[in-house]
Each structure stands twice: as structure tokens, then as C-alpha cells.
Amino acid sequence: xxxxxxxxxxxxxxxxxxxxxxxxxxxxxxxxxxxxxxxxxxxxxxxxxxxxxxxxxxxxxxxxxxxxxxxxxxxxxxxxxxxxxxxxxxxxxxxxxxxxxxxxxxxxxxxxxxxxxxxxxxxxxxxxxxxxxxxxxxxxxxxxxxxxxxxxxxxxxxxxxxxxxxxxxxxxxxxxxxxxxxxxxxxxxxxxxxxxxxxxxxxxxxxxxxxxxxxxxxxxxxxxxxxxxxxxxxxxxxxxxxxxxxxxxxxxxxxxxxxxxxxxxxxxxxxxxxxxxxxxxxxxxxxxxxxxxxxxxxxxxxxxxxxxxxxxxxxxxxxxxxxxxxxxxxxxxxxxxxxxxxxxxxxxxxxxxxxxxxxxxxxxxxxxxxxxxxxxxxxxxxxxxxxxxxxxxxxxxxxxxxxxxxxxxxxxxxxxxxxxxxxxxxxxxxxxxxxxxxxxxxxxxxxxxxx
Amino acid sequence: xxxxxxxxxxxxxxxxxxxxxxxxxxxxxxxxxxxxxxxxxxxxxxxxxxxxxxxxxxxxxxxxxxxxxxxxxxxxxxxxxxxxxxxxxxxxxxxxxxxxxxxxxxxxxxxxxxxxxxxxxxxxxxxxxxxxxxxxxxxxxxxxxxxxxxxxxxxxxxxxxxxxxxxxxxxxxxxxxxxxxxxxxxxxxxxxxxxxxxxxxxxxxxxxxxxxxxxxxxxxxxxxxxxxxxxxxxxxxxxxxxxxxxxxxxxxxxxxxxxxxxxxxxxxxxxxxxxxxxxxxxxxxxxxxxxxxxxxxxxxxxxxxxxxxxxxxxxxxxxxxxxxxxxxxxxxxxxxxxxxxxxxxxxxxxxxxxxxxxxxxxxxxxxxxxxxxxxxxxxxxxxxxxxxxxxxxxxxxxxxxxxxxxxxxxxxxxxxxxxxxxxxxxxxxxxxxxxxxxxxxxxxxxxxxxxxxxxxxxxxxxxxxxxxxxxxxxxxxxxxxxxxxxx
Numbered sequence: 001x002x003x004x005x006x007x008x009x010x011x012x013x014x015x016x017x018x019x020x021x022x023x024x025x026x027x028x029x030x031x032x033x034x035x036x037x038x039x040x041x042x043x044x045x046x047x048x049x050x051x052x053x054x055x056x057x058x059x060x061x062x063x064x065x066x067x068x069x070x071x072x073x074x075x076x077x078x079x080x081x082x083x084x085x086x087x088x089x090x091x092x093x094x095x096x097x098x099x100x101x102x103x104x105x106x107x108x109x110x111x112x113x114x115x116x117x118x119x120x121x122x123x124x125x126x127x128x129x130x131x132x133x134x135x136x137x138x139x140x141x142x143x144x145x146x147x148x149x150x151x152x153x154x155x156x157x158x159x160x161x162x163x164x165x166x167x168x169x170x171x172x173x174x175x176x177x178x179x180x181x182x183x184x185x186x187x188x189x190x191x192x193x194x195x196x197x198x199x200x201x202x203x204x205x206x207x208x209x210x211x212x213x214x215x216x217x218x219x220x221x222x223x224x225x226x227x228x229x230x231x232x233x234x235x236x237x238x239x240x241x242x243x244x245x246x247x248x249x250x251x252x253x254x255x256x257x258x259x260x261x262x263x264x265x266x267x268x269x270x271x272x273x274x275x276x277x278x279x280x281x282x283x284x285x286x287x288x289x290x291x292x293x294x295x296x297x298x299x300x301x302x303x304x305x306x307x308x309x310x311x312x313x314x315x316x317x318x319x320x321x322x323x324x325x326x327x328x329x330x331x332x333x334x335x336x337x338x339x340x341x342x343x344x345x346x347x348x349x350x351x352x353x354x355x356x357x358x359x360x361x362x363x364x365x366x367x368x369x370x371x372x373x374x375x376x377x378x379x380x381x382x383x384x385x386x387x388x389x390x391x392x393x394x395x396x397x398x399x400x401x402x403x404x405x406x407x408x409x410x411x412x413x414x415x416x417x418x419x420x421x422x423x424x425x426x427x428x429x430x431x432x433x434x435x436x437x438x439x440x441x442x443x444x445x446x447x448x449x450x451x
Numbered sequence: 452x453x454x455x456x457x458x459x460x461x462x463x464x465x466x467x468x469x470x471x472x473x474x475x476x477x478x479x480x481x482x483x484x485x486x487x488x489x490x491x492x493x494x495x496x497x498x499x500x501x502x503x504x505x506x507x508x509x510x511x512x513x514x515x516x517x518x519x520x521x522x523x524x525x526x527x528x529x530x531x532x533x534x535x536x537x538x539x540x541x542x543x544x545x546x547x548x549x550x551x552x553x554x555x556x557x558x559x560x561x562x563x564x565x566x567x568x569x570x571x572x573x574x575x576x577x578x579x580x581x582x583x584x585x586x587x588x589x590x591x592x593x594x595x596x597x598x599x600x601x602x603x604x605x606x607x608x609x610x611x612x613x614x615x616x617x618x619x620x621x622x623x624x625x626x627x628x629x630x631x632x633x634x635x636x637x638x639x640x641x642x643x644x645x646x647x648x649x650x651x652x653x654x655x656x657x658x659x660x661x662x663x664x665x666x667x668x669x670x671x672x673x674x675x676x677x678x679x680x681x682x683x684x685x686x687x688x689x690x691x692x693x694x695x696x697x698x699x700x701x702x703x704x705x706x707x708x709x710x711x712x713x714x715x716x717x718x719x720x721x722x723x724x725x726x727x728x729x730x731x732x733x734x735x736x737x738x739x740x741x742x743x744x745x746x747x748x749x750x751x752x753x754x755x756x757x758x759x760x761x762x763x764x765x766x767x768x769x770x771x772x773x774x775x776x777x778x779x780x781x782x783x784x785x786x787x788x789x790x791x792x793x794x795x796x797x798x799x800x801x802x803x804x805x806x807x808x809x810x811x812x813x814x815x816x817x818x819x820x821x822x823x824x825x826x827x828x829x830x831x832x833x834x835x836x837x838x839x840x841x842x843x844x845x846x847x848x849x850x851x852x853x854x855x856x857x858x859x860x861x862x863x864x865x866x867x868x869x870x871x872x873x874x875x876x877x878x879x880x881x882x883x884x885x886x887x888x889x890x891x892x893x894x895x896x897x898x899x900x901x902x903x904x905x906x907x908x909x910x911x912x913x914x915x916x917x918x919x920x921x922x923x924x925x926x927x928x929x930x931x932x933x934x935x936x937x938x
Contacts, residue, residue, distance in 0.1 A: 002793050002800065003530050003722075004804045004879065005879065010882040017811055017814055017815065018814050018827075023804075024803075026806045026807060026810060026827055027702055029671035029673055029829075030703045031676060034708060035702065037704050037707065039795035039799075041569055042791060042794060044792060044796060045792060045794070047534045050788050050792055051534065054538045054784070054788060055541065055543075058541045058543030058544050059543060061543050071548050071550055073550055075776070077546070081470065083499060083502050083503060087507075089536070090506075090507075090510040091515050092517065093513055093726075094531075095531050095724050095725065096513055096516070096725065096726075096727045097725045098727070101859055103913040103915055104512075104858065105512075105513055106512040106513070106915055107510050107513030108509075108513050110459070111506070111509050113929075113930075114460050114931060116929055117461065118494055121930075122492060127929050128929075133584035133585065133730070133774065133779075136774065136775035137588075137774065170772050170774065172771060173595065174628075174773075176595050176629075176770060176771070177591075177595060177598070177628050177631075244489070244492065245492055248487055268546065269549070270781045271544070271547045271559050271780035271781075272778075273730070273774065273777065273779040273780050274729075274730035274780075274781050275775065275776075286927065286929070294929070295924065295927060295928055295929050296923065296928040297920065297922045297926075297928075299915040299919070300908075300917050300919075303915050304456050305918045306918075307918050309923040310927075315587070315620040315621050316619075316864070318624070319624060319633075320624060322627075325591055325624035325625040326585070326587055328584075328585035328725075328731040328733075329728050329730075330726075330730045331726055331727040331728035331729045331730075332724075332729065332730065338460075339502065342502050343471055343497070343502050344494075345468070345494055345495060347469055348470065348471060351473045357481065357483065358476045358479075358481055359478055361478075401552070410548065410551060410555075432474065435477055436477045436478050439478070
């Protein structure tokens, strides 16, 4: 049954070795009153039945065509080279555990070391860990690092409202365990960088922005890091890794910690997980870093090799005094991102960023020309990367339903739920999957559904 | 395994190479905001065959469950069914976006709802949230719920969490993150948490206890019901570390033992792959009194049968969100398929055989490797890895096992057993595999007497030999020197 290989004869022999008559006799320590419950679960099914059932269940989802999806807001459909899944399907990688035995884990260790190297080059930072769960938890850990670095003497966190709303929500959950921490800035959904800068003081542990921000636009970051550092705080930047193929990296404008969702680098949307929390910082903070870190070294014969290093930061050594409780991370997604970056390469990532930029601007111009629609109405002068805000003449939910039911299109994200001042505004994403013809279909469908 | 050093992707990089062709823009070009551009981005440049050969070579230097026996205690390195990988990759699952209208993802929500229900049934809980992404993430989530529960009742003085000294390191670390103080409890002579110590520690400052059952010695806590009673009586709650649930699924329900909250490790008990360290998934189950504090959203159903509609619900007093979206959906698909494959009888059979295999190994190994708590164990057991009179330690035995083609057990944990080797075979290993492992362990025990240097300098057959960890920490090379300096 299932994947248990034992034959009756083997089972008998093993029980005899132990000195027991029946397999049930192994459980006499379990109180009899609760032993062997009658679980109400569906009966066992064969693999072929499961395949059929799962296919039927999956068919109850709307079948997303990435070329006709304009929904992003933190998770993105991007082209995934076949090399990625080829590597992720290698059992040597995906059925292994954390690299506590480096001699038989050099493959994963080297891959993660290369991942760290590529993330550092991409973000212009000095050290990257070997992954967090996802973008939001990476941000939460970055803020905990800032509180840790300022040794609990500073408790104020200035948070831009133009950070992904669900990242902010996760951060606030994480801070429930930290007595003093106080979040300011994002209570006003329209607050810009000037307002956030005015909140800096000697109690501030970190100022956190997203760039390009949640609405897809570039923030005016020049001089920001200086102001933050003058007040003795850290600058934490949530970024878009695809944008960094073309646009300036947070390390170049003074970020102390850079976090991101690594999913766009070759990982499927997969209904929101598993994804990849990217976390990079300065070497000065390496001892306060959370999560695994791979370092280069040599073996007794002088051969190059890799190990998990600075383990004294981690929970299995430091226990209650660890920098974080994280153990299981998102290693195989980090491997996927590494294969993605190695395949796409420097010019490929730049090309993808260019495609996103040009196509999204083409789409924005076309939508702006529709009667009743306006693009980035709050900040028309601010440059954007691949996402933009559209004011629509009807409720977003209604428009999206019609796009889906009549045009097979996944419409943009409804901003009204998170930002009261953005009722009837949607966030539209355009990427390399969306050809001109697909964009034209969106534009004409939008015109049609509001007619 | 290949012995030559494998060049890094940066060392393989040649300017001008590319791994994949991409389209040219099919729309009019828009001028870039020049002040936002970067000068250069130092990523490697490789051809596609370079990429494939590179990662294939790396995979050949890595050991997984698919490579061989992996008896890593407390990690439950069981077989990962291949069909689950295939199903999780179905485009109709993998391409769904977490922010789609719930009406457009009813298949996903139904799957998640069923998994919530099934885990609640298996654990004996009133409700489940699938959101935490790992065991430690589930611990942190559960502790925040315990905190919210006490705060709602005005019991702000409950700041201490009791933790047995045999606990996983994540327990005290999660406790600190959740704003509590960890209080360590000793173990008794039979490997249980010391009942007297629990009794003394229980007072009005106790928020709860974190307990792993079976504990990390692989032993079922003989006084578990008494411990739960003592903690409840002083007003505390009981957190169960579900890391060792592979001994209990179908055998006993933690909820029936009085546990208030517990995380499941889908990557252990329910065979989702460990992925070289992750992603996992750490759903939490709770008793009725904690239900309203669960992180949201959770999945609820309205209507029945053909008219059933799955919706997202925010629990009334939710502690808030702990993941960007719903947690690791791809792992939910795999775990769902796994539970469906086994049913109640199959899950029980899995636990039974996991426990059978572990006891078989204990009995076969105990003459050569002392077992400090030598009684019927559950899915794992702990023996001493120090053998012979020539200073061979658990570390050396572990390294020598690599030469015999086995992944070593967890070593030097739990901390309460010096020179610990913690062995968890899981149910998917056959008797011949276990016998081969026993033979290797016996051979190593003999070598430890006859040729201790051979063991102390192991491994000899691996792609690299013992690595200089001190150098790694001191020199701290954490990015490839072949990459150009940052700009």
C-alpha cells in the first residue's frame, strides 16, 4: 500500500528481531483512550485516479493564458526558460535537505553560492543570504535586522504606503512580537517621500520604500540615503529584480538592505507560493543576517569547496538568542532563480526589462486614449517600469468579470480595497508575454466593456 | 562523484554568449528615463549547453533521497512520490495568480479547503490555516496567537514559554521572536520532560509550553496528558511541535491529547520534497479557543455539492497575515495528493512502518552504538556515536558513512545526549536497505577499533573531503571573486 515497500515476511522478521508479535505493540506508550483514532478521510486512491481527480479540479480554475494576463501586483508571469525546470527536476537537488553535510552537498552549495553572487551583482550589495520564504517575510526580517542593529534603542519604522499592502501587513504581524516597535508613515495612503523624510528622527531604526513602487513608478531616491543615514537609521528597499536588468540598483543609491520577491526569476506564479524571498545587505551587517549563508573555503587537500557559514547566528546553535528562527527556507527556488539568471544572462535580463518597459508604455498610451480612462492620474509625470495605475469608469470587479468571461483576459489588480482614495483604479502589468496584438485586445476589450 | 573543481558560472562566462533568444520589441519604443538607468549589470553570459552541463555536473555532487538512504533524524527524509511533482506542475495550477478573483480559482480553493479539513481531522483540531511556509514559521504564528489570546483576556503578565531541553532550536528562537521568554525544562531519566520541573514552573506568568511529542529522543512522552493538564490548570496553552508527526498520523491525534495549537510540516509527514532546505509548508491547526486568531485569509465553503462555493474569510480576531499570499500552494497540491493516495489506513500504515523501521534499527545497532534511552521508540531514536577507545566521535562516524554511500544521521542533537546520532529511517525504506546500513555501521565500529585514523580522516570517496569551516567563517568569501567588483 502507498509507498511502504515491506513484504509480510519482512515485517514478521523485523517484528521478531524487535521481540514483538504485532506492529500495534509498538504503540503501548500512547494512551489507550486516544490510540488508533478512526479518521474520517476519503478512502485511499490509486495514482491514476488521483491524476484524473486533480486534472478535473484544476479545470475548475479559469485557464490563465499568460499572454492575456495583465495582473501583477507582486506576482508576475514571465518567460521561464526550459533549463530551469530541467534542473529543478533533478532528484539530487530537490530531494536533498539543508547542506549540513557539505561533502555530499557541494552541488547545492555551489549553486547557492553562485545565486548569492548573482543577487549581489544585480542589487549592488555585498552579501545575500541563501533565501527567505517570500518577499514579504524577507522585508519583515530586514526590519528586524534594523531594530537589532540599532540595539533596541530605536523603535520607529517609517513605512512608505507605496509598498505592497500585503508586505506591510506581514511586517505588522511580525512586529506583534516586538514590544516597542512603532510603524509610521503608511497610515496616509497618499504620503510621498517628502512626507516620509520629514518623519526621520533619532528614534528611527529604518525607513522602508519600494522602488519601483507598488504602483510601478520610480521613487525620487536621490539624497534619500544621506538623509536616512544622517538620522542614524537604515534604508531598506523593496525592489523588482527584473527592473534591475536595466535600471539602477538600490546599492547604487545607498540602500542598507535590499529585499525582493524572487518569483519573477523563473518561478511559476503557483497561486502565490512557493516563492523566493531575496535578502541582500552590507557586509557590515553580516553577523546579524538571518538565514543560511554559503561561504567558499578549501578541503584538506586544498580543493575549493563550499560550506554553510556563520552558523552561530542561527537557531540550531544560538537558540533563543538567534538572529531569527528561520530554518527551512526556499532553497530550491533560489536554485531556480540562479538557473534563470545563468540562462537569461546579462543581456537577456536587460532585454526582458526593455520589453516590459516599452510594452507597458505602449499599453498605457493606448488605454489613456480610451474615453473615461486615465493613466497614473495621481502622478502623471513620474516615470514607471512595467506597471501603471488606471482610473476606470466602472467598478474594477465588474470590468474584470467581463474581461474574463467575454475576452479570456485577466484584468488588473483592484486598488480600492487597499487604498480608499483609489476606488475604481486598477493596477495593470505588462510583460514580455503580452504581444502588441494581445495588448490591442485588452485595449479594445476595455473600451467595449465600459460602453 | 567527480573530483575536479567545477568552474562557477562567472568563470564560465564569456562576453557575448547567450543562453536563450528573446523577441525584439513589437511596439514603438519609449525613451528611457536616463537618470534611472544603470551602467552595467554584471550577470554571467553562458550558452545554453554550458548552463545545462554546469548544473548537471553540480547535481552529480549532491545527495538526495533519490540518491540513497537519508536517515536524518527529525527531518523525515521519506520518498517524494513523482506523481505529486507532475500534478503540481499542471499549468492550470501553476499558472494561477494569487490575486485572481476567487470565482476564477475555485479549483485551488476547493483543494485548499479540503486540505484544511483533512489536516484538522488528522490532528484533531477545530480549524487549520495553511499560510505558514515552514515549521518555524508555524511556531512563530502559533506563539503570536497564544500571545493574542492572553492579551485579549487581559493577562499581560503571561510572558514565559516552557520548553524542554530536548527541543528543536527553532522553539526557543521562535519564542524570542514572538516576544516571550524561553524557560528550559530538564528531562527525566527515561527521556521524558521532567514532570516535577513542569509542575514547579507552572504559574500565572506562563503563557504556554512548546512540546514535541514524540520528543527528539524519538520517545512518546509518557506523562503527556499530565503535562497538558498542569499547563492548562495554570492558565497556559500547549503548543505542539509537529516535526515528529510522522510517528503519530493515524496513531493519535494531538488535539485529543489536549494540544491547543500545532504546526504540521508538509515536507516531513506528507512527503513534499525538502528542496535542498526548502520550500516547505507549515500549516497550523488549533483548538476552538484559538480558531478566531488564525492568520487570514482561510478558506470557507458556502452551499453544498454542485452549488458549493469557496470563499476567502478573515478570522474574527486574526493576528494578521504571515505570508505575502496563501502560503506555499504548490506544496498544498502535493500534500493533498499524498493524503488522498493514502487515506486513513495508509497514513496509519506509514506511521506504523516508520516506527517499525526505527525500532528495528535500534535493536540491530544497540550493541555497537549505545542507546541511552533503550526502550520502544517511535519513528526515530538516538544512540551515541562515540565508539572504541581511540577517540572516534559521532562526527567521524557520520563522515565515514558518506564513504559507504549513506547520508549520516543528524548528529550532536538533541543536546542532552553527548555524541548523539539521531536516526530516522522513515517508512519508505526496505529491510534490505536498513540491513545494508546496519552492516556499514558495524563495519565502521570495527574500523574505529582497528583503523581509527581511517575513520577520523573520513570521508575519502566524496568530491571534496573535510572542509575548513574556520577559514570560511574567518575569510568570509560569500560572493564569487570571478565576478567584477560592485559598482
